[in-house]
Amino acid sequence: MTCFWDGILKKLNNEDFKLLEYNNTNNINFIQFLKKNNKKCTNVIWQNEKLSEKLLDENYKMVSEFNENNINSGYDCSSCDPFIILICELFKLDINHNYNNTKIEYKINNARRLIEYKSNQSHFY
Numbered sequence: 267m268t269c270f271w272d273g274i275l276k277k278l279n280n281e282d283f284k285l286l287e288y289n290n291t292n293n294i295n296f297i298q299f300l301k302k303n304n305k306k307c308t309n310v311i312w313q314n315e316k317l318s319e320k321l322l323d324e325n326y327k328m329v330s331e332f333n334e335n336n337i338n339s340g341y342d343c344s345s346c347d348p349f350i351i352l353i354c355e356l357f358k359l360d361i362n363h364n365y366n367n368t369k370i371e372y373k374i375n376n377a378r379r380l381i382e383y384k385s386n387q388s389h390f391y
Contacts, residue, residue, distance in 0.1 A: 267340035268293050270390040274353065277381045282357045297334035300352055304329045307355035311373045312346050325351055343390055345370055
């Protein structure tokens, strides 16, 4: 069950990858890339609110400690997801995540573009 990672990669394009000089769309390599480029995402606004220092610390730790070898067991995407926040920051993207018809917005100043994802209790796309 790698639908989270498959969904994320499906919406990123060559321009996004060129921005960070990344060219491998394998799920495990992508997660390793995110972990290597992990940072406190102070430029991301979630649901029109700045992220607290505590949440920034927790997100950084969660990404750092994530075991990419367990991706086939699924990924429990949260409503304020550390990986989506990191992708927003690194790739300079606004991201809308529609979870069961609830719109969750991640924004960054000077976003290059907007991408949209949908999910429910069992699938992310």
